[in-house]
Every structure is written in structure tokens, then in C-alpha cells.
Amino acid sequence: MTLSDSELERYSRQLVMPEWSGEAQERLKRASAIVVGVGALGSPAATYLAAAGVGRIGIVDSDAVELSNLHRQPLHYTPDVGGAKAENAAVKLSFLNPEVQLEPYPVRLEPTNAGPIVAGADVVVDCSDSFATRYLVNDASCAEGVALVEAGVLGLSGLVTSIRPGRSACYRCAFPVEPPEGSVPSCREAGVLGAMAGIVGSIQALEALKLLTGVGEPLLDRILQLDGADLRQTIVATERRAGCPACAAVPAAAESR
Amino acid sequence: MRTLDLTGVICPMNWVRARLALEGLGPGEALTVRVDPGEPLESLPRSAEEEGHDVTIDGDRVTIVKR
Ligand SMILES: [Zn+2]
Numbered sequence A: 001m002t003l004s005d006s007e008l009e010r011y012s013r014q015l016v017m018p019e020w021s022g023e024a025q026e027r028l029k030r031a032s033a034i035v036v037g038v039g040a041l042g043s044p045a046a047t048y049l050a051a052a053g054v055g056r057i058g059i060v061d062s063d064a065v066e067l068s069n070l071h072r073q074p075l076h077y078t079p080d081v082g083g084a085k086a087e088n089a090a091v092k093l094s095f096l097n098p099e100v101q102l103e104p105y106p107v108r109l110e111p112t113n114a115g116p117i118v119a120g121a122d123v124v125v126d127c128s129d130s131f132a133t134r135y136l137v138n139d140a141s142c143a144e145g146v147a148l149v150e151a152g153v154l155g156l157s158g159l160v161t162s163i164r165p166g167r168s169a170c171y172r173c174a175f176p177v178e179p180p181e182g183s184v185p186s187c188r189e190a191g192v193l194g195a196m197a198g199i200v201g202s203i204q205a206l207e208a209l210k211l212l213t214g215v216g217e218p219l220l221d222r223i224l225q226l227d228g229a230d231l232r233q234t235i236v237a238t239e240r241r242a243g244c245p246a247c248a249a250v251p252a253a254a255e256s257r
Numbered sequence B: 001m002r003t004l005d006l007t008g009v010i011c012p013m014n015w016v017r018a019r020l021a022l023e024g025l026g027p028g029e030a031l032t033v034r035v036d037p038g039e040p041l042e043s044l045p046r047s048a049e050e051e052g053h054d055v056t057i058d059g060d061r062v063t064i065v066k067r
Helices: A005-010 A022-030 A042-052 A085-096 A111-118 A131-144 A194-213 B013-023 B039-050
Strands: A032-036 A056-060 A101-105 A123-126 A147-154 A157-163 A222-227 A232-237 B002-005 B030-034 B054-058 B061-065
Touching: A022 A194, A032 A042, A042 A056, A042 A085, A042 A123, A042 A194, A056 A085, A085 A101, A111 A131, A123 A131, A123 A194, A131 A147, A131 A157, A147 A194, A157 A194, A194 A222, B002 B013, B013 B030, B013 B039, B039 B054, B039 B061
Parallel strands: A032 A056, A032 A123, A056 A101, A123 A147, B002 B030
Antiparallel strands: A147 A157, A157 A222, A222 A232, B030 B061, B054 B061
16 A cells, blocks of 8 residues: 555655654554544544544544534534534545545444444544443443543543553443443533543544554553643553453454554 | 523523523522423532532522522
């Protein structure tokens, strides 16, 4: 696989990075990513994956764009209100980088479709906004042996971790107890500042690019906690949990492709 | 005492409106809001308590005393 002249020009500013290489760029071009949720985290995450040249990007989101989304979801503009997020994101990203194959999945991720959607991907970037979906994405990614970047953002604080199933702690290893289903959250839990979500989603893209290319050291067995109020960051170590229902039986995934 | 009818307004917009009304009050002053039963009657008082205000509930009326 060779890169065209226009691809070389498009990616020139990352190709000149000492850490990067033509081989890294070709790995990205061959790679397939699934972004679950194209909202506050998924907008920046999918944007940077598409811009960097990830060959195929699947975008899973069943929601329509709402006015109250726009302050934090920079792939969606005011005229897009009412439209499907997955389709809208695919259109915007195809304008950004027509070299990338975009596959919108305007569906809700369920236990029945999660496995087939993530199977065959090289990385899953979980930009969902509920604990139930997060555990579902974790379990499906572990079962299919697909690398995963997990994150969450609330108010001014965020959290990111990367997972190589069978090799490093999964989300369920780190957070074995699921919050009770149907517990009523307070309205404050809907609060988030767009710029903070942008930082966390951008870190997710960075992690996914590292997992796909082998460049740098992803947040494996480490959870990054970031406080936007003072920009202090903490890294908490995690480890695989024996008997983890999601990942204990998973054979170690390949280091990279 | 200020009152606010937030029936038909769902979370988080009901809390947004209550919060803005609270901003106009001094410490110790009270705001009474009417909310729908169910989710709003659970989540709005909890949001107010989480921000340190005193909350009493009487039927569908939530009284918030600003801290
Ligand atoms: Zn696990």
C-alpha cells in the first residue's frame, strides 16, 4: 500500500514528526475504528481520527441533533438540529477527509448488535454517555479482542483509559461494580462544559492513534483523571482482575497490526 | 417568597430555571417551585441538595432555601 501525492501532502505535518513514519501512516490507512457516540466526546475523537487518516471509521449513534447538544458537540451545527447524528457526522467528516471511508450506524448499541459492530475493527473509541453502554462496549470489545479507549466527562472533570483485551485491565476490571440500573441521577449530572469534553475526546483520539500505530505509550493499566478546574491530572494504576467476567477468558490481543 | 411553576419542564431545564431564580436570591431566602411528580420530583430536590441548599417537599411543591 502506497500513499498518493495528495495523501503525502495532507498528512505531511504528521509525517515529519520524528515519532511518526510512512509505516505508521499506512497502518492508519489500513485500520478500522468504531466510534460509539458522536456527541461531546465523539465529535473531537472522530474528527481527529478522520483527519489523521484512519482508513475506515464506523460511527454509531441513534440520536438526532438537539439544540442543547450544540455547546459541546462541534461536529453538529445549528442547521443540523433534527437530523441524525451518525449521518451528519459522516457527511461532515467526508468533507474533512474524502480519503476516509465513513460508515454511519444510526442504531442504538444493544447486546445483540454490539458484537457484530465492533468485530473486525482495530480499535473501538467509546464516546457513549451512559454506564450501561460503557459496560456493553467494554464487554463486546473484550469478547472480540478489539482494543478500546474508554472515557467519561462530567462537568469539569474527565477520565480516560485504554484497553488491550487479554493484556491490560479492562473497564470492568477497573470498575467491577456497575451503578444500579434506573437510579435517578440529579440534573447536575447532565452538566458539562464543551471545552472540557473537547479535551477528553481529543485525548481519546490520541490514544486510538497510538494504539493503531504503535507510536508512544497508550494508557494501558492506567486511568488518567483530569480536572479542568485547575488542570491537575492524576494517573491511577489498574490491573487485570482474576475472574473478570469480561476479559479473564480473552486471549491476549495482537500488539498492533 | 419567589415561586416558579416548572410543571411540564423536564430535567435538566427545570433545574436550569430554578438555579437562575436562586441566583437572584440572597442567602436564607426561599424559592418554591412546582414540579411534575416522578423523575422531576426526585431529581430537582436532589440537585438542590447537592449544591448545599435546604430542601423541603410538600406534595408537588419543592421549597429551596438558599444557602
Ligand atoms: Zn476485565
